[in-house]
Amino acid sequence: MDSAGNRADRERREHLLAALETVKLSLSDVRFVTQRILSKYGLAPAHVDALADLIVAAERDECASHGVYRLAGLVRTIKSGKLNLAAEPSVQIDETSIIRVDAQLGFSPLAFKMGQIALAQKAKTHGLAAMAINRCFHFTALWPEVEALAEDGLVSLSLTPSHSWVAPAGGTAPLLGTNPFAFGWPRPNKEPYVFDFATSVVAGGEVELHRQRNHPIPVGWAIDPEGKPTQSAASAMIGTLLTFGGHKGSALSTMIELMAGPLIGDLMSTESLTYDNGVGAAPCHGELVLALSPDVFLGHKKREYFESAERLFSLILAQGARLPSQRRFQARLRSVSDGVTITRIQHDILTDLLEA
Ligand code: NDP
Ligand code: PYC
Numbered sequence: 001m002d003s004a005g006n007r008a009d010r011e012r013r014e015h016l017l018a019a020l021e022t023v024k025l026s027l028s029d030v031r032f033v034t035q036r037i038l039s040k041y042g043l044a045p046a047h048v049d050a051l052a053d054l055i056v057a058a059e060r061d062e063c064a065s066h067g068v069y070r071l072a073g074l075v076r077t078i079k080s081g082k083l084n085l086a087a088e089p090s091v092q093i094d095e096t097s098i099i100r101v102d103a104q105l106g107f108s109p110l111a112f113k114m115g116q117i118a119l120a121q122k123a124k125t126h127g128l129a130a131m132a133i134n135r136c137f138h139f140t141a142l143w144p145e146v147e148a149l150a151e152d153g154l155v156s157l158s159l160t161p162s163h164s165w166v167a168p169a170g171g172t173a174p175l176l177g178t179n180p181f182a183f184g185w186p187r188p189n190k191e192p193y194v195f196d197f198a199t200s201v202v203a204g205g206e207v208e209l210h211r212q213r214n215h216p217i218p219v220g221w222a223i224d225p226e227g228k229p230t231q232s233a234a235s236a237m238i239g240t241l242l243t244f245g246g247h248k249g250s251a252l253s254t255m256i257e258l259m260a261g262p263l264i265g266d267l268m269s270t271e272s273l274t275y276d277n278g279v280g281a282a283p284c285h286g287e288l289v290l291a292l293s294p295d296v297f298l299g300h301k302k303r304e305y306f307e308s309a310e311r312l313f314s315l316i317l318a319q320g321a322r323l324p325s326q327r328r329f330q331a332r333l334r335s336v337s338d339g340v341t342i343t344r345i346q347h348d349i350l351t352d353l354l355e356a
Helices: 004-020 027-041 045-061 068-079 108-126 143-151 205-212 233-238 246-260 269-276 294-318 327-340 342-356
Strands: 022-025 089-091 098-107 129-138 155-159 180-187 192-196 284-292 340-342
Touching: 004 233, 022 027, 027 045, 027 068, 027 342, 045 068, 045 098, 045 108, 045 143, 045 327, 045 340, 068 205, 068 342, 089 108, 098 108, 108 129, 108 143, 108 294, 143 180, 143 192, 143 284, 155 246, 180 246, 180 294, 180 340, 205 233, 205 342, 269 284, 327 340, 340 342
Parallel strands: 098 129
Antiparallel strands: 022 340, 089 098, 129 284, 155 180, 155 284, 180 192
């Protein structure tokens, strides 16, 4: 049996080891390093700023799979020769409620930013509007987009394919992307209700982080190249990821392929991977964002029905469940005051990128 003294000793040792494996950074350090690395490899300033906003936001909200870990892949994308480093996204607005943004083979965040105001205006005029972003290199989480639209009073959905790393339910070979899906609902005087998840069991980035740390992955995330369940993140990466919820996640993922691919005249995940041609750049395809105005849908009844929505949130919480993004908003408060922690592995990769 462990004595209290031994236990305290062991806990102190474990705490110390964990501290040695991590590095503490302020949010302004994260921004500085991100901007330095992206600028050093030649990305135009407007893109550097748009990417830095998202990478800092991901670290701030403790979403490691889309934070500084992405920088190595972004540098690979920049070096691939496929990315337009100084792309100036063009925004096309016509009499329909569809905003079309051609990212001109640049990264997606600037394209989203440039179409966002027109999307919001169209939604506030017609009740429902869509933004089709085409020809973008996409590496980001989607919650910053739906959160920004919720802050503007809009309900929204955002969908995008990726590279084909995921088997359809019942299959064993990669065909679908990790295809994330995000939803935002504005809440008066509160943080919005936001969820954002991959339609694979977890984001591909999460599997890669497990591989980097040499941690096993849970059963059910992936199968190896022979189609057998695997707990090795390295085998998963050369094998196939699985969809969440079996056939349900598989159908949602297929819907995302269709709506954010052929419907907007862009590539699906298999085509994005073919286009990549083994370079290992970020996926290149489109994104679809839908925005809905509760003011137009509900008019003077908005207050009443938004109170119904609040009752639903309260009843969820009353069962001891939590709302999606609750963890993220709590992490945000902590990070703003205390800074963030990255792994030493990540720190060393950033140092190499800065010094290369
Ligand atoms: P998770 O499986 O961790 O799911 C994330 C969502 O579920 C968050 O909204 C999270 O809120 C919420 N959540 C988690 N646990 C609970 C719980 N117990 N109760 C209620 N809500 C919960 O994330 P994924 O690995 O699927 O995706 C991570 C990110 O990867 C996403 O942001 C996604 O956009 C991104 N991604 C991007 C891709 C791209 O091509 N651009 C491809 C694939 C993924 P909270 O954050 O508060 O925990
Ligand atoms: O984590 O699967 C992922 C991913 C793909 C593109 C950006 N993130």
